[in-house]
Amino acid sequence: MxxxxxxxxxxxxxxxxxxxxxxxxxxxxxxxxxxxxxxxxxxxxxxxxxxxxxxxxxxxxxxxxxxxxxxxxxxxxxxxxxxxxxxxxxxxxxxxxxxxxxxxxxxxxxxxxxxxxxxxxxxxxxxxxxxxxxxxxxxxxxxxxxxxxxxxxxxxxxxxxxxxxxxxxxxxxxxxxxxxxxxxxxxxxxxxxxxxxxxxxxxxxxxxxxxxxxxxxxxAHPDYKSAMVAATERDTALSMASLRNTIRTLRNETTEIVAQLEAGDPDIGIEALMPYVAGAIGRRAYETGDVSRGMLSAGQSLGLLxxxxxxxxxxxxxxxxxAAALARLRPAPAARKPREDAHP
Ligand SMILES: Cc1cc2nc3c(=O)[nH]c(=O)nc-3n(C[C@H](O)[C@H](O)[C@H](O)COP(=O)(O)O)c2cc1C
Missing domain, CATH: 3.20.20.70 (Aldolase class I)
Structure with a gap:
């Protein structure tokens, strides 16, 4: 290498x-x-x-x-x-x-x-x-x-x-x-x-x-990886803005519940959210492959995975x-200069 x-x-x-x-x-x-x-x-x-x-x-x-x-x-x-x-x-x-x-x-x-x-x-x-x-x-x-x-x-x-x-x-x-x-x-x-x-x-x-x-x-469990591959750029959610600790994760049951709780009470504290957002729940999802629960950090480039x-x-x-992108920026010399016999 x-x-x-x-x-x-x-x-x-x-x-x-x-x-x-x-x-x-x-x-x-x-x-x-x-x-x-x-x-x-x-x-x-x-x-x-x-x-x-x-x-x-x-x-x-x-x-x-x-x-x-x-x-x-x-x-x-x-x-x-x-x-x-x-x-x-x-x-x-x-x-x-x-x-x-x-x-x-x-x-x-x-x-x-x-x-x-x-x-x-x-x-x-x-x-x-x-x-x-x-x-x-x-x-x-x-x-x-x-x-x-x-x-x-x-x-x-x-x-x-x-x-x-x-x-x-x-x-x-x-x-x-x-x-x-x-x-x-x-x-x-x-x-x-x-x-x-x-x-x-x-x-x-x-x-x-x-x-x-x-x-x-x-x-992580193969089912977790399959879920990441299947997810698109539209499958993430932003949560915990109410705590000024916004996090982008895979959209799942947990993010739906947290969204409802935050919408219902803008002053909701971390204690009330902890049963859903605790790191241990996310860790379990990596081990079991069940991605329906837990805050599983993931961004919009899921669409590129x-x-x-x-x-x-x-x-x-x-x-x-x-390399392909660089080649697009550097057209081949022939492409830059029109051939003399080329008609418009
Ligand atoms: C599953 C996951 C866990 C992450 N854990 C941490 C972390 O522990 N510390 C940290 O500084 N950033 C963490 N990040 C952020 C990444 O290091 C990186 O900054 C971010 O993923 C880049 O944006 P992208 O997801 O759009 O590629 C995590 C991101 C993901 C997806």
Missing amino acids: SPRPADPALETALTRTFGLRLPVIAGGLMWLSDARYVAAGARAGILSFLTAASFPDPDDLRREIARCRDMAAGRPFGVNVSMLPKLVPGERTADVFRLIADAGVRVVETSGRNPEPYLPILKDAGITVIHKVPGVRYALKAQSVGVDMVSIVGAECGGHPGMDLVGSMVNLALAERRLAIPFLIGGGIGAGSQIVAALAAGAAGVVIGTRFLAADEIG DRAEPLAATIATLEAEA
């Missing part, structure tokens, strides 16, 4: 920093992005992230990082630290970053809260920090506190799109105008043509979650689609 893009047009600050074949990040996936998945991405030439919150026991996280290193064939990978309070309690967050630094990880993807208090731990260890935010205004803040790169996820994304719900195309153009540090775009990215579009607008790459959910290396296959095959498809 060449550690460079096949086409120099796909080389960016991201591919150069990490020696990637494609300017693509596989973002952290709660309960799903384990060593097998992350190492598969690393071997295929993208940068993938283990999710620290999926391994609450420090020994388990240490072991999973070591397992990932063994399987990644020397290729770089990172760890995602979501700092939403419900995932990593505040007092534990610094310990998680210290563990990651001690384990020799080169790059972290932070999300959910301002990472500023933890930057000294990461900088001292020479770790690249890519902070993920749901909008350009948060990206500006992240830039001001000294992160190395930002990824901006738009309204289309699986998981948490924030409260403003600005789409990825608008984020892309705004980021190019306003940011000085390298930025990545996410939310609805699932085709190579979109990678080229992002790069053309100044992005250093894209972040993908949903498009990879049916990868063979994702440790058309088969379960090895992650490397999806990455090869993205690469071929990016």
